[in-house]
Amino acid sequence: MSTTSTTEAALADAGRRSRVEKLARLTQRNGALVILLCLIVVSAFAFPTFASAGNLSQIALQAAFLAPVALGLTFVIFTGGIDLSVGSVFALGGVLAAWASQYGFLAALLVPLIVCTLIGLVQGAIVAFTSIPSFIVTLAGLLFARGLLLALTEEGSETYKVPGDSAFLELSRGSFLGLGFPVWNVIVLFAIGVLVLHRTSYGSTLLAIGGQPDAARLMGLPVLRSTLIVFAVSGTMAGLAGALTASYTASGVTTLGVGLELTAIAAVVLGGTLLTGGAGTVVGSLVGVVLLQVVANLINRMGLTNSNWQAVVNGAVLLVVAVAQVLLSRVQAQERQRRRGGEADAPKPI
Amino acid sequence: MTDTSQQGPAQPHEEAALALAARGLNKSFSGVHVLHDVDFSLRPGTIHTVVGENGAGKSTLIKSLTGVYQAETGCIELAGSEVRFNHPSQAQDAGISTVYQEVNLVPLLSVARNIFLGREPRGRLGLIDVRALNRKAAEVVQDLGIDVDVTAELGALGLGVQQMIALARAVTTEARVVIMDEPTSSLERREVEVLFSVARRLRDQGVGIVFISHRLDELWELCDEVTILRDGRVVHTGPMHELDRRSLISAMLGRDITEHGVTSFTDTDVSETTAEVVLEAKDLSAPGRLQSVDVSVRAGEIVGLAGLLGSGRSETVKAIYGGLDTSSGQITVKGGPVRRGSVPAALRAGIALLSEDRKAEGIVPELSVRDNIILGILPRVSNAGVLSNRRIDELVDRWIRRLGIKVSSTRQLISELSGGNQQKVLIARWLCTEPSVFLLDEPTRGIDVGAKQEVQALIDELAEKGMAVVLISSETEELVAGSDSILVLRDGEVSEILTDDQVDNSRLLSALVDGGQR
Amino acid sequence: TNEGSDPEASGGSGGEAAQAADSAGSSGPTCTMDDYGVDKVDIKGAKVGFSQSEPDSASFRAAETKSLKDTAKDAGADLVVTNANNELPKQISDIENLLSQDVDMLVIAPVNSDGLDSALNAAKKKKVPVVTIDRKVTNKSCDDYLTFIGSDFVKQGERAADALAEATDSKAKVAVLLGPSGNNVTDGRQKGFKDQVKAEYPDIEIVAEQTANASRSEGQEVTAQLLQSNPEIDAVYAFNDEEGLGAMAAIQEAGKEPGKDVKIVSIDGTKNAVDAIVAGKYNAVIESNPRFGPLVFDTLSKFYSGEEIPEDIIIKDGEYTPDNAEEQAGQAF
C-alpha cells in the first residue's frame, strides 16, 4: 500500500537529508539563538569590555526583569491570545511590593503576586466566558491597572520606599553560586515552563486551544479553566517581575512599564513563537529577551546615544529576524518537498 | 415506514439497558427549528445508524447528545440515568466518545499527542511519559492498520489519515457509547474496512455505536438499527434489515425516486475520439508529490482519477489548476497554453476546481451564500470594480434554483447551511465561471443520496454539453459509472489507464490493488 | 515613552547669567572631599559619565545635553553620554555600564527621584562622585551622592501662580493642565501652583485639572473640551510650554483670543512659547533652566579644590513676561 511505501521512502531519505536543509532547519528553529551567538562573538571582538564578567552579568540581570513577563506572555500567546496589560501590571506589582515592604518580606512578595494574579484571573475570566477578544480585554486591563496604580499613589505622586533594612532588598541583590537571585529565578521559572509545555497535558491543551479552539472544545479539553489559568499566570509573572524591580530599585516607581508589553511581545516573537498561537517554544522567549538586552547594550557601546536611533535599530532587528525565520523555513520546506513523503521528518511537533 | 418511532415494543432487554436514550429533543438556531421532538434509543452492543438528507439534523442531534449544543427541551439518559451535558468534556467523561463530522483535531500537534490529548500516560511526578505516549500511540495506530509516524505533525497528513486518527482517539477512551458522524466520507475502501472491523469489535464488547454515513451501502453492511430523520423529525426507527434501499431512500426524502442502478450517471459513453481535446496536461511534476503525470480530456469526456489515499489525485488536479507548485509540465486548454502555478491564469483559461476539503479550501464562512457564489467571477459581475447587483442577483438566483440549494435567503451565511447545501453552493460558484474544464475532487463527499444523484446527473449533463470533466471519487462505483476513462495513480505517477470497456469495477479494483502492492 | 517631554525643563533666563546659582536656593548642610570620602581627580583629562534620562527630542533635554557636552569640551574632560530613554531599569544599567568603563565622575539626570539606590551604591563603592541634575533623588546627599543641581519645581509652580495673578489681576477661573501622571515634576509644579493660589489669591478659582501628557496636541484636545464644558474659564496654567501652546491653539479654535480672553501661563522657556508672548498671545513663561554644564563643572572643580559644596544648588530660573520677552527672546531654547 502506498502509505507504507511513503514512509519507507521517507525513512530512506532521512539519512540523505541535505546539509543545507539541516542547517536551515537548525537556524530557523533557533534563529534568535544563532543571531544572538553571532552577535556575542562579534561584539566580544569588537568591544574588549563587552565580554567582561561585569558586563555579561549586567546583561543577565537586566534580562532577568523582563524574562518572567515574557514567559507569562509566551503561554498566553500559545493559546492564540495576547496580554497587553503586562506593562501596567508590572508597574502595579512594583508599587504594591514597595508599599507592602513596610509589613515585612512576605507581605512585600505576596501582596503584588496576589493582586496581580487576581487581575490576570479577572481578565482570563472575561476572555474565557465571553467572546471578547483578549486583545480588547487586556487593552482594558492595561488602562485599568495603570488607573489603579495612580489611584493607589495619589495620582502617581507618592513613591513608596522599601525600608533600607528590609530583607526584601536581598531578593534582587543577593546571589548564589555567583549568579544573582533574579537570574536564578529566571532559570527556575523557565525550567518549569519547559516542563509544563512538554510534559503536562496542560501544555498541549494550551497549544490545542491556540491551534484549533473548536477542536479543543470538542475533544473535551478544559478550555475555560486553561484560559483562566494562563492569564492568571501571566498576571503573576508580571507582578513578580514588578516586585523584583521594586526590590532592585528599593522603591515603587509609578512610571515604570510603559510600553513594556511591546518589548515583551517582541522578545516572544524573536524567540520564534507564532503570535497566532498553537506552536512555539519557551526557551526561545528567553533567547529573545537576552537578544534585546544585548542589542541595547551594543547600541550604548557604539555611542548611539540618540534613543531614536535605538528605536530604529530595534525595529529593524525585529524585522530582520522575522524575515530570516521565514526565509529559512522556506528553504527547509523546499528541501523537504524535494523528497517524497518528507512530512515524516518535518520538525518534530510537540 | 410510518411516522412513529417504535418505542419500546418487543425487544425484551431494551428497558433494562439502553446505552443512550433521548426523548423529545427540540433544538433551533436563531429561529430555525432544526430538531422536532426527536426520540432516539441506542442499545448496547448494536450499531445504530441515523440517516437523512443533508440538513435533516443528524449532526445537530449528535451535538445535542454530546453537550456541544443544549437542546431546548427534552431529556437524555445514559445507561438509564438522566444526564445533562453542558460541555463536550462532560459527555466524554461520562463515557461517550465522538468523532465529529469535520475532523476536529489539532493540526500543529503530533499524531500521538492528538490521540491522547487530555489523558496522556503519566510517569514520575505526574509528568507525561513521552516515550510511553508515543509507544502506545504507535500500537493504536498500527492496530487500525495505518502506517504513520506518530511523532509527525497531524496537519501534514491527508484528510483520510486524519479521519483515522480521530477514530483512534475515539476508540482508545474505552467508552460505552461511540458516535461517528460520517467517518467514512474521506476514506478509501480499505480504511473503511478497517473502520468496520473496529466498529464490530467494539459492538461485540457491548459498546453502543451511532454511525452516520451518506454511503448507503455501508449501512446494510454494518448497522443493526436505523433511525431516519426528515426535516428534523424522526420518521422511522427500527432494525436495519427490515428496510430495503428503496424504502429507506423514500423515507429519507419523503418521496420516491427512481434509481438507475447505483448512481444516476447515464451510460452514454460519449468518448468519441473525434471530439476536440480540451485539456491537455503533460509531464506534470511536483517534487515529492507528482512525477510526470499526463492528463488529457476531450470535450464531453469524463476522465476519472483513481488511486489510494495519498496517491496524488488531489495533487494532480491542483497542479492543473495552479494551486500547487510544480517543477515542470505544460498545460493547454483548447490548444492555448496556460501559465503554470497561477490560479487566476487557470481560471481565465476556463478551468475550475471543486476542492475536496470544503471547510478548509472551499467556503468562506463569514460571507453570505450570494458572495460565496460570485467569488470566482468577481470581474464578471462588476464594472471597474463596482459590483452590479442586477447581474449578481440574476446569476445567484438562477444557480440556486437550478441546483435546488436550500437557503432562507441569498444573504444567509454559508456557514449556516448543511454540508450538502454548502457543497452545492460551491458547485454553483464554479459553474458560474462557465468553465470548459471542470476538475471535481470528491464532488459527492458528504452529501445525501438525493443531492448526490442530482450532482451526478448534473455532471453528466455538463459533460454532454461539451464540458471536459475530471472526476475524483473514493467510491469506485461512482467513478466507474461516471467515467469514460480512468487514470489510476500510484505514488504520484500514472500506473494504469483504463479506457472504454476496461472501465469496470473489477478491473479498477485489481488495478488499485496491484498499485497498492507494487 | 509617552511622557517624553517631561520637563523638568527648563528654562530660561538663559545664557551666561543662568550659570550662576540662585544663591537663595543653595542651602542646607555642605560637603567636602573628606566628608564624601573620594580622592582628588584633575578635571582636565578626566572621564565624566553623563546618564541622560530622556530622549533628546525634547528641547529641554537637547539643551541640557548640549550644555554639558560643550562645557566638558571647554574643561578638557571626556564626556561619555548614555540615554535611558525614560526607563528606570535602563538608567541603572547605563550607570553600571559607565562605571564599568571607569569614569572618574558621574553626572546623572535621574529618570525618577526614587529607585537609583543600587546604581548610586555601585558608584559609592567605586568612589566615583555623583552629581545629580534637574531632578533630586531621595537618597542621602554627601553619602549616596554629592549634590543636587537643578530647579525647584515647587517654586516654579509658585512663580507661575504669581505670574498668572499678575496677568489676571488676581481674579480668574483657571484650567490646570497637568503633566504625565506619576512624574514628580508634575507633582511639584502642581503643588506649588495650588498652594500659592490658595495662600495668596482667593479670587483665583481652579475649575479643572486634567492631564495633557506634556504634549501639544493633547493640550489642545483637552483645553478644547474644557472650554466647551466650562465656558467661564479665562486662564490656563500649563505644566509645560507644549501643553500651553496646545491650549493656545484650542482657545483660538474656540473663537477666543489667547492672551486676552483666556490668559496662558506655563513653565519651560522654549522659543515657541516666548515668541507667542512677543506676539501677544501668551502671558508668561516661567523658565526651567537646562544649561547645567557650567554650573556642574564649576561645582566639581570647587569640590576638588576642597571647597564646601552645599546639598542643593538651585539654578537660577528666569521668567518671560510681555515686558521682557522681546529682549530676552534670544535666551529661549
Next chain:
Amino acid sequence: MKASPTTASVPVKRSMSVRAWIANYGVYVALALMVVINAIITPHFLTVANLRLQLIQTAPVLIVALGMAMVIGTKGIDLSVGSVMALSAAIMPLYIGYGTVPAILVGIAAGGLSGLMIGALVSYFGIQPIVATLAVLIGGRGLANVIGGEIKNLSDPGLAVLGSGSLLGIPYSVLSAVILVLVAAFLMRRTTFGIMVEAIGGNKKAAELAGIRIKSVLVSVYVLSGLLAACAGVLVAARSSASDPRTLGLLMELSAIAAVVIGGTSLAGGKVRILGTVGGALLMQLIVSTLVSHNIPDSVSQMVQAIVIVVAVALQVGRRKT
C-alpha cells in the same frame, strides 16, 4: 435536478433574536445612551460648538480606524498607525517650502510607502501582520524623531486653513472624515475589493483558490491603512499648527482598534463594518470628553475607560455561545 428544491422545510423568515439585534446595533444604542446621559449631566453639552468639537476630535481616530477596519477584515492588524502619523507629520515640514499641497502629498505618500513595505512583508514574505507592524511601530517613531527632531511650528497658511478652516460651517477635518467614510463604505459594500478583503479574512485558502490575488489585495489594504493614517497625521499636525513626532499619534493604534472592535468588526477577520466603526470612534470620543468635562482624575478616568470598553464590546459580541 429539478426535483427537490421546494421540499425545503427551512422557514424562509428568520426572526432576529434580541442578542443578534444588539450585536448589530449595540454600538448605536450605546452611543445614543451616551448622548442622552451627557445631555442630562454635562453642562453645555448640547451646544452646536460642543457637538462640532466632538466631531473634530473624532476625525483623526475615525480616519485611522477606517484603514484599521479593512486590515482587521483580512485577519490582520496594523499597530504601526500611530508611528505612521508621526512619520508623515515629521516629513511634511521638510517640503513645506514647495507649497502646502506638495508637502501634504509627500507626507501622505510616506504613509503609503510604509504601508507598501508592511504589505510586502506580510504578503510576499508571510510575516505575521502583528510582527511587521510592531516593528514599524517601534522603529517608525524613532525614525520620525530622527527626521523631525524637536517639535516644529507649522506656520503655513494653507495648513492653517486645513486645520481650522471650514466649508459651509463644516470643518475640513470633519469633511475629510465624512468623505473617507463614504469612500470606505462604498469600497467595502459595493465593490469587488470589499468582497475580496472579507474573503481573505474569512478563508484565505479558499479565496486563493477562487482566483483572488491575495498578495495584491493585502498590499492594497496595508497601503490604504498607511495612507489613511498619514492623512490623520497631517490633519492633527495642521490643527495644532505643529509637527511633534514625539507625541503625535501616540497610542493611536489602541484607540483605533478599540473603535473598530466596539463597532462590531470581529478581530477574527472576515467582516468589515464601516458604519459601526464610525459609531465606535464617536463612542470612544464621547467617553473621553465626558470624563474631561467632569474633571475626573486620571486614575479614575483610565479605570472607567477600561470598564466602558469591555462593556461596549461585550454588548457587541455577547456571551460565548455554547
